[in-house]
Amino acid sequence: MKLPAALQSRLLPDQSLARFTAARLGGNADWLFIAKELDDLVDVVSAAWNEGLPVRVLGGGANVLVSDKGVRGLVVINNVSTIEFGNWHDDDGCKRNVSATSGVGLTVLARKCAAHGLSGMEWAVSVPGTIGGAVVNNAGAHGGDMATSICDIVVLDAQKGPQILSKTELEYGYRTSTLKARTDRRFLVLMATLALHPAPNAEIEARMNEFIAYRKKTQPPGASLGSIFKNPPGDFAGRLIESCGLKGHTIGAVQVSPLHANWFINSGAASASDYAALVRYVQARVLEHTGVALETEIELIGDWD
Numbered sequence: 001m002k003l004p005a006a007l008q009s010r011l012l013p014d015q016s017l018a019r020f021t022a023a024r025l026g027g028n029a030d031w032l033f034i035a036k037e038l039d040d041l042v043d044v045v046s047a048a049w050n051e052g053l054p055v056r057v058l059g060g061g062a063n064v065l066v067s068d069k070g071v072r073g074l075v076v077i078n079n080v081s082t083i084e085f086g087n088w089h090d091d092d093g094c095k096r097n098v099s100a101t102s103g104v105g106l107t108v109l110a111r112k113c114a115a116h117g118l119s120g121m122e123w124a125v126s127v128p129g130t131i132g133g134a135v136v137n138n139a140g141a142h143g144g145d146m147a148t149s150i151c152d153i154v155v156l157d158a159q160k161g162p163q164i165l166s167k168t169e170l171e172y173g174y175r176t177s178t179l180k181a182r183t184d185r186r187f188l189v190l191m192a193t194l195a196l197h198p199a200p201n202a203e204i205e206a207r208m209n210e211f212i213a214y215r216k217k218t219q220p221p222g223a224s225l226g227s228i229f230k231n232p233p234g235d236f237a238g239r240l241i242e243s244c245g246l247k248g249h250t251i252g253a254v255q256v257s258p259l260h261a262n263w264f265i266n267s268g269a270a271s272a273s274d275y276a277a278l279v280r281y282v283q284a285r286v287l288e289h290t291g292v293a294l295e296t297e298i299e300l301i302g303d304w305d
């Protein structure tokens, strides 16, 4: 692959993606680039599109299961992290006061907003990953989500170039968006603007501490992808899995967490095939015993048979 001269030496061939995913597993990318500046991110992704190479942008790798066979083409790890605070009111009524590039970590964003006395991102304080992934997936927790605070985002589209997409155009639902529904993946989220509410810092901190304590109590430590399945309407995926007696069920080195049945833990030596096999097994058992077809929240990427 050919990049502008200044970037070429940072393009790494045949690199393991395991260290860039929260589950700590998966094969190699044909090419890997770690972007720290917005210009580099845009230049590298555009160059790959121009060459007709498949491109996958990853933030924290917290919602993706990478195949053992790896990912063809270019994988870009997005570490572009800048946050600005201001007052950019527009005539659409959205009171924009935070602007963040897509590589900003959710935890960092939650903390910085708290320090600025802005409430609305507390839910993200212990959610791994970046704004980019959260915008695509409409990440959320504790009753909040990205959709609640987003005014609009800036996207680079392979066909249409730079675009501003409003919240309405993103058609957010529970862990869904128009971006997530796109199978071509030929877009790059560059930044998001948010409208948060002023609130006393102590109040925001107290809410974040409450969420952190709740997660410590209810969610297991170790390498995982968080919730594997979406909650079906009116129920919880974890409750259904537990009701089938699957807590602790293990395939290879991946276990259905005995603490939270919707979390699958890599004990250290797991393969992505083991992980995917456990996903399929649990899906089949839950369907058989409860009649509910669980839908995955995580995304399988790379070469799968």
Ligand SMILES: Cc1cc2nc3c(=O)[nH]c(=O)nc-3n(C[C@H](O)[C@H](O)[C@H](O)COP(=O)(O)OP(=O)(O)OC[C@H]3O[C@@H](n4cnc5c(N)ncnc54)[C@H](O)[C@@H]3O)c2cc1C
Pocket (backbone or CB within 6 Å): 022, 056, 057, 058, 059, 060, 061, 062, 063, 064, 078, 102, 103, 127, 128, 129, 130, 131, 132, 133, 134, 135, 136, 137, 138, 139, 140, 141, 187, 188, 189, 190, 224, 225, 226, 227, 299
């Ligand atoms: C321990 C743990 C706890 C979790 N808890 C929660 C929770 O409470 N709530 C929740 O909603 N999720 C949770 N998750 C899932 C995960 O944190 C979120 O989905 C998060 O938003 C993923 O962000 P990411 O940057 O890691 O995305 P990635 O996994 O890197 O990518 C996800 C998708 O977005 C695409 N993408 C990422 N960045 C860009 C970009 N800039 N441009 C274009 N496409 C992009 C990727 O190509 C991929 O398709 C948890 C995960 C873990 C491991």
